[in-house]
Amino acid sequence: MLDLTYEAPKPKVIAGAKHDWELVIGMEIHAQVSSNAKLFSGASTTFGAEPNSNVSFVDCAMPGMLPVINEFCVAQAVRTGLGLKAQINLVSAFDRKNYFYPDLPQGYQISQLYHPIVGEGEVLVELAPGIARLVRIERIHLEQDAGKSIHDMDPNLSFVDFNRTGVALMEIVSRPDIRGPEEAAAYVAKLRQILRYLGTCDGNMQNGNLRADVNVSVCRPGQYEKYQETQDFSHLGTRCEIKNMNSMRFIQQAIDYEARRQIAILEDGGKVVQETRLYDPDKGETRSMRSKEEAHDYRYFPDPDLLPLEIEQGWVDEIAASMPELPDAKKARFMADYGVTDYDANVLTAELDAAAYFEEVARGRDGKQAANWVINELFGRLNKQGLTIADPPVKAGQLGGVLDLIASGEISGKMAKDLFEILWTEGGDPAEVAAARGMKQVTDTGAIETAVDEIIAANPAQVEKAKANPKLAGWFVGQVIKATGGKANPAAVNQIVAQKLGL
């Protein structure tokens, strides 16, 4: 496997009216745990069910109801921790975060403030070949999601849907290691990719299954380095938290807007007020939701309904033993084993299904060629039709068959593309389809020689030009292939043309 080394990217610098400013960003990602049942009740987690149909007595906080931890959700959190190279805490505990809201039936959210299940880890966020930010993870904790308040169904009444109430979330908290809007989006994308590889979160941002709270502050160049040396936050600016974003594009826009807002305040001699803000994508601006003074006092305390969560190292080891290959490792392996480029390796490993498809095509074949076909032909065609790699019209085995026909010289690249098109629309076994359609390139040198001789004889001027400039031999190759109806093997034609022209 390749050992890829990376250089850290430069932080984003925004030129203010008076000075340059740098950004410092930390993120809290709320990732819905992939699980059929909720964190503390047996209720289903199916998305899009009829309102209030996936609600148990526990979820709607009926009197005397008690939470019981869902072991599978714990395993998912451990798996995620292992995937982020994080410390797994064998003893963790649940706390109550108290506040009143109609979509929070208990009047508190069960979360893990004091003793999270996962401790420090890291995520490598690649920004360009050879350039990557190592973002430190502070912690991951398990917590309950809230329900949904609906205010637009009736002019006088509000409604609540408790289907999502109690669904397990992982809150993945980063250190303030992200230094620009693009890095922030890349961080979310990388985390999402890892979670999807792990099968611990489906990463569906549209459904709100992956949401981000972004903490943004600005500082003068040099200050961040002082923070790094001392871990003393006083070297950094006052931060604002932009809540609940579920689009990569909005995350970038919001950070950019927020940084410029803070810079304007500071350059005017003002002070940034620590507060929670919301991003309005229509207006392209953030606005204050509540200040630090108005912030809730959540009155966290250990949930007395739940004993500390104790897990065994042996159980963690079992989960570790069942870990899938993760994106970084897969990418390095693809580069080493199949000789694909850094860029192509990123494209091929972006989604697990795509990587598996590529690997099935590439195994035992020319890796680079396989990569080209998968990325250019397959992905291109899928995108064009709005299809996904989950159910491609041409299966990996079929594409592999096409590549085998090219490799054996039976069909040309041009023919292969036609064959691919036929397989896409009509299906079938590549070799059989090629045979049935008479797709067979001529490798009989006798036939090719005759064709070459004819074209040389008919084009004496071109012959002179080609002899002076051998690069023009390609014209003869093209003519020969055209004359043979595209069936002549280009490699054979090349060789014979060169020989006949005496190149």
Next chain:
Amino acid sequence: MNANELTIAEARDALARGELSAVDLTMACLTAIDAGTPLNAFVHTTPEIALDQARAADARRGAGAGALNGIPLGIKDLFCTRGVASQAASNILRGFKPEYESTVTSKLFEAGAVMLGKLNMDEFAMGSSNETSCYGDAVNPWKVDDRRLTPGGSSGGSAAAVAADLCLAATGTDTGGSIRQPAAFTGIVGIKPTYGRVSRWGIVAFASSLDQAGPMTKSVRDAAILLGAMAGHDPKDSTSADIPVPDFEAALTGDIRGRKIGIPREYRMEGMPAEIEALWARGREMLADAGAEIVDISLPHTKYALPAYYVIAPAEASSNLARYDGVRYGHRARLGQGDGIVDMYEKTRAEGFGKEVQRRVMIGTYVLSAGFYDAYYNRARKVRALIKRDFDEAFAAGVDAILTPATPSSAFGLGEMADADPVAMYLNDVFTVTVNLAGLPGISVPVGLDAKGLPLGLQLIGRPWDEAGLLNHAHVLERAAGFVEKPRKWW
């Protein structure tokens, strides 16, 4: 003798011998409940359910019937009972009928028990006199002259009903003494099991780390029988212990020779009435006469127990009671034009919760708030750990059980404390809260009458999970005390 005056053990034997039917027994109780209306012990009666269950019990009679087959019980209003009003004596749950059955009542019904109805209590189990109930005061069947007395609290209705023979036994819950104090005030037996012995699922929560349900009965034997049916691991309660339930009744051997009984010097409170002191001394003698060894012990952090309790219990309560917000069930205030969600919360909770509940919610909210958390809640948790350690050390030194008074006085008059500092009421729990903080089993046994003719009880505290041993000690104390007095029937 009327059938409702029987103990569980007596009724069980009479039923087994065919001398009595469960229907007759149930009818006797329902009649007594009707006559007992002035006690305000039962707040919802369920005669149809009771008679159905009794008929089913009669049909089942014989081998294979459960330990409580045909035994009529009263159920504290804190227990959720399917289809039957369960409102924790609070207006905020007025009319609430759960669609589920608490684990404890489910187990009782599986054992063949008959439910007569729901019993009065302090609102959300917060109180020591049953005066905070939305149903009005429960009244102690014991009387001095014409003064109406408290049956204690919070399980005041349970205590009054058992003492007045309205039922054979009742369920109670105990967060800081709510089984043991009313048992002592009414001359009956009440045991709070080890925390985790009995499932809390389906019991309206007051303070989750302290709440524990237990039996309130006419005898120690009955407590053993009823606890056996209530106890056991419940996967629906994460704090319920997966520990086998022994045969508690079989443990009542009456033999405590060589057992070590600890007498904690810190329980000798300043200004403790001489009568209580004398009762305690008699208890020591009774156990010594039965062959136990009496040793002085020290539980040095006892004096911090009450303040720690009145931080921890309200803290948990403030959070546990947040769910009563008027959104999904129970009371919702009528809103005015322009009222928003915060108005709805404030009005609903102001109307729905009584004064004492509001006081504790506010105390709890305060002690958990940022800036005060360490000074109050965290410090109280540390004190709690020290109190537990005191007991651990005593038991490690070979003590089998600890004997203390159950209450600092006999029952007081209803309304007597109305103008008193709330702390004066909290002092009722001074001997009992330590046991909840340490998660230990504790039992109150009636031992005698005071000069006014009111019952007094002693408390025995046991090792964790040793309810069997504890009940046996209590059985010996009960036998030696020979307490047979009953309240004179005035209702």
